[in-house]
Every structure is written in C-alpha cells, then in structure tokens.
Amino acid sequence: MTCAIIEDEPLARERLKNYISKTSDLKLSFIAENGIEATQLLRKHSVDIIFLDIHMPGISGIALLEKGITTAAVVITTAHHEFAVKGFELDVTDYLLKPFGYDRFLQAVEKAKYPRLPKDQHFFVKTEYRLEKILYSDLLYIEGMRDYRKLHTKTKTIMTLQTFRDFEYEIPASKVCRVHKSFMVSIENISSFSKSEIIINKVSIPVSETYRENFFKNLGRKF
Numbered sequence: 578m579t580c581a582i583i584e585d586e587p588l589a590r591e592r593l594k595n596y597i598s599k600t601s602d603l604k605l606s607f608i609a610e611n612g613i614e615a616t617q618l619l620r621k622h623s624v625d626i627i628f629l630d631i632h633m634p635g636i637s638g639i640a641l642l643e644k645g646i647t648t649a650a651v652v653i654t655t656a657h658h659e660f661a662v663k664g665f666e667l668d669v670t671d672y673l674l675k676p677f678g679y680d681r682f683l684q685a686v687e688k689a690k691y692p693r694l695p696k697d698q699h700f701f702v703k704t705e706y707r708l709e710k711i712l713y714s715d716l717l718y719i720e721g722m723r724d725y726r727k728l729h730t731k732t733k734t735i736m737t738l739q740t741f742r743d744f745e746y747e748i749p750a751s752k753v754c755r756v757h758k759s760f761m762v763s764i765e766n767i768s769s770f771s772k773s774e775i776i777i778n779k780v781s782i783p784v785s786e787t788y789r790e791n792f793f794k795n796l797g798r799k800f
Contacts, residue, residue, distance in 0.1 A: 578625040578690070579606045581649075583615040583641070585633045589654065589675065593628050596682045603686065612636025616646060624649050626670075626689045631655040642667045650689035700748055702728060704737050711735070713752050717766050717777050719744060721759035731778075754795045757785045764795060 580603050584590045590608060597603045606624045609615035613635040619627075627649045631638040642651060650670040658674055671685035701708040711728065720727045721741060728735040745755060755761050756775060760782050768776045772789065775782040784792060 578602060578686075579604050579623075580626040580628065581606050581615075581618070581622070581624045582608045582628050583612070583633070583638065584608070584628065584630040584654065585610050586630065589630065592676075593654070593682075596679055599679065600683070600686060612638070612641045615641060616644070619647050626686070627651045628654050631657060639667070642669070652685045652689065697749075702735060702737050703739055704735050709735060713763065714765060716753065716763045718763060718780070718782055719753070719761040729778075729780075750791070750795050754788075754792050756788050756792050757783050758787070770796075 580597060582590055582593045582597075582605070584593065590610075594605065594608070597605050603626075606622055607618050609618050611634050616636065624647075627647060629638045629641065629651055631653060632655065638653065638655070651667075652671045652673060653669050654673045654675060654677070656675040670689045673681060673685055698714070699710050699712050702711055711730065715730045715732065717729045717731065719741070720729065722736075724738065725736050726739055726741065726744070728737065741755060741761060744753065744761060751764065753761050753763055762775055762777055762782055766777055768778070770776065770784070773784050775784060
C-alpha cells in the first residue's frame with residue numbers, strides 16, 4: 578500500500594518514516610511539510626493511506642480534508658484530542674494521539690486495509706471516551722433512559738449522553754425516525770406496525786400522536 582506523510586513537525590515525520598520502513602506492506606510515496614505542498618502533491622500522486630497532522634501552516638489538516646481532493650484512507654496524527662469528532666465526521670479511518678507507538682500505528686494500518694463504508698451506511702456515537710461506528714443495518718432502536726440514550730443493535734447495547742435532538746440532526750429520518758418522546762426506530766428493521774405500535778425484534782415500541790404523521794411520511798405510507 579502506498580502512503581504519504583503530511584506533517585510539519587520534523588520529529589513526527591521521522592517517527593512515521595521509521596514506522597513505515599518497518600512495515601513490509603507499506604511504501605512511502607511522498608512527504609509534505611504543510612497543507613499547501615500536500616494539496617499540490619495529492620493532485621499529482623494517488624496513494625492508499627495518508628498520515629495527516631491537523632495543525633500545520635497555511636492549510637490545516639481539517640481544511641485539507643474538507644477540500645475533498647483525495648479518496649485515500651486518512652489516519653489523523655495529532656496531539657489534540659478535541660478534533661476527534663470533526664475528524665470522524667469527515668470519515669477518517671483512525672485518529673492517533675501523539676505520542677503513539679508502533680503497535681498503535683499498525684492497528685491504524687490494518688483498519689486502512691479494509692474498504693470503508695459509504696457515509697450513508699453508518700454513523701458514529703459518543704460512548705465513554707471513544708466514538709463507535711454503528712451500521713444503520715445493525716441498529717434496532719434508540720431508547721431514552723433519563724439522561725442517557727440506549728442504542729439497541731443486533732449484537733449489543735450502547736449507552737450515550739447524546740440527546741435525541743443530536744441524533745435527529747445527524748441521522749436522516751428516512752433511516753432512523755423519532756416515533757415517541759422516548760424512542761427512535763430503525764426503519765429498515767421494523768417487523769410490523771400499526772397506528773400506535775411498532776414491533777422490532779419482538780419488542781413493542783409505542784407510536785405517539787406527536788410523531789405519528791412524520792413516521793408514516795418517512796415510511797411512505799398512509800394509515
């Protein structure tokens with residue numbers, strides 16, 4: 578796999594060069610020391626993986642991603658954890674916090690080997706100290722539990738402090754729809770429904786009058 582380093586810190590560049598040289602299935606294509614140089618090189622060279630710093634002179638790593646000039650898998654390398662959410666919104670493959678070791682580097686490379694899902698097939702949820710990818714096809718429903726939201730999937734449950742409003746803003750209602758003050762449901766995984774009830778995975782979920790019209794609209798049905 579061909580890769581590129583986009584990094585303004587000399588020590589960080591050397592560390593990445595060393596890690597790449599130790600990895601038999603990686604080949605370094607080019608190094609850019611700032612966003613402007615990186616933009617020019619990416620237009621000339623196609624690579625499989627980019628190791629990208631966020632804070633750089635000229636054009637930041639985030640701004641570079643927002644330009645959409647590459648289809649490579651992007652691994653962000655930074656000392657700033659606060660950009661993790663923005664990075665994953667831009668569909669990065671992994672987010673490495675400096676200083677990171679060779680084992681953690683290899684984990685990111687392994688992730689980059691697999692085809693990435695289109696954004697319309699998944700979303701990320703904040704849980705504990707990480708962001709977890711949820712496939713729309715795996716999600717069953719989201720349940721409100723006081724200050725928490727509980728995501729029920731086909732294989733596990735996930736607790737988050739994200740609000741229903743957060744999910745309504747982030748997720749298309751054609752995929753996951755609000756049906757009650759305490760529930761959102763995956764349209765794809767509905768087994769059956771009536772005016773007042775939805776069955777998903779043998780669980781009965783109420784449909785309230787407030788959300789009924791919008792729910793049927795997203796189903797493309799009338800009752």
